[in-house]
Amino acid sequence: MYAPNTARDDELLQGVVSRLARSSAFPLVFGGLVSHSGIHVTALAGHRTMSLRDLHVVADRGLGGRALSELRPRIAVDYRTSSAITHDYDRQVLTEGVRTLLAVPVLVDGVVRSVLYAGRRSDESTGGVAVGPVVRAAQELGREFAARDATVRRSAGGVLPAGRPDGLDSMQLEELRSSFAELRSISSSVTDPELLDRLRHLEGRLAALAGAGAAGEAGGVGADAPDAEPVLLAPRETDVLGYVALGRTNRETAAALGLAESTVKSYLGTAMQKLGATTRHDAVVRARRRGLLP
Template identity: 50%
Template sequence: MRATAQTGPVEELIAEGVRELAQRTHFPVAFGGLFDHGSVTVTSIIGNRTRSLDGLSVRPERGLGGRAMIELRPRMTNDYRTSQQITHDYDVYVLGEGLRTLLAVPIIVGGRSRGVLYAGAWEQSQIGGVTTAPAMGVAQRISAELRVRDEVDRRVRELAPSPAMDATQREDLRESFAELRSIAAMVADDRLRTRIEAVERRLLGLAEPQGAPPTAPLQTVHLSPRELDVLACAAMGATNAEIAADLGLREGTVKAYLSAAMSKLDASTRHAAVARARRLGLLP
């Protein structure tokens, strides 16, 4: 039986994590969720035999998951019913499903728990490092994705349209654009990359003078994502070595991308390439 209550991109991220948790730990049941109004609401469940886990909402310090969230480390028991190390607030859910072995792994972002993942079995099983290591890996991947999403959301809030933009604000906008390009270069999630690209387009729109029609890039000038990444960093005055470090590239590769961008933009220097890219609406 599968039971899920996905309502958006974050819930989809948890659902993917729950599926990966089951695959990597080989536990038959997996479930999890993120904080919502002071407790973790379970939004994804797979492998369950009953619907007993539906509606489970876990508060910090309560139950196995609550303890894991407070201690910021995995907690486990191979005999949930008799465990004296946890409170039994959620017995109706866990024992209702018949789970005996249970592992809880917190999802930690910025030093605090943002959610919890569970893996369980109906029979008694020994849980050790072989199981907890891959489970922690899944939680860490979700944490990394949440950090990127938080950063994107923060920049969207900070860069709301304003009636006018002075030189300092324009420079901040350009720095934000360059940083988003750097973040996007490290993201493997296609949906998240699409979301970041939407924010980038919004930043380009903010760079247009108020009341001016949007500038459409010439059809004959098309920069690849990597060429744009490199040029955005160069626009902030970064050296080839600094760009390479930011984007995880070799310095020679950076030079090649920059040379290609300059050629496409018919520019003899990186500064001329940046200026032309801005006129074409490719950079803010």
């Protein structure tokens, strides 16, 4: 099975980190690649100490762990006193004198490949103008990862990147996944059995286009990963995971599906339990491997 070239990924990551430290509003930039065990920081620029070197961040912990789990950028304007994150990594981060810290996930086909951090040591305000270049750099890095993967796979025998169907680029695949989530949202309000059956058929076709196999009739049965136990998700659990896969928060998912935020949290919890996942991000990855999501 093909695996990313970690050395080459590290090289691409270090190049982006060094460039951002020179040209962005954040003098401290660092980042790491993501594995099953979390984020391993290897790329540094603008640092004054070595406290961040080889830092290991796990999902849901600290700012980077939240960005990893939620698949979206997170920022702590006053890092030291922020109540929105755990402070597992305060010693390493505060040793660098960080006041404001930004963490941006680098996505490849909807899966976090790396996390970029950008820090400021001053109290000056941080707005969209400052954050924008870091977010764009993360998007560009994701495209570079994807392009390199495709080249390596072709040279290894024409095998396409996992989860990406022939003929679709990353942006098209994300649009397909967004359409799948919206279609399931529409289906949830349909009571006519014949129309609902037609909508479920379309959902299966979209899932198949994404290389995930047909979704089950009740929104739950798909192709299992090798040696994995079959997983049956309830329709609403699949609906919630579909929006989580797009990086939506529980509140945003609740608004899209017309549910209470607590109900979304409950569905997500049961889906994670069925999939054996420990984080939102892990649940999406496991669902895709089983063909439950495109």
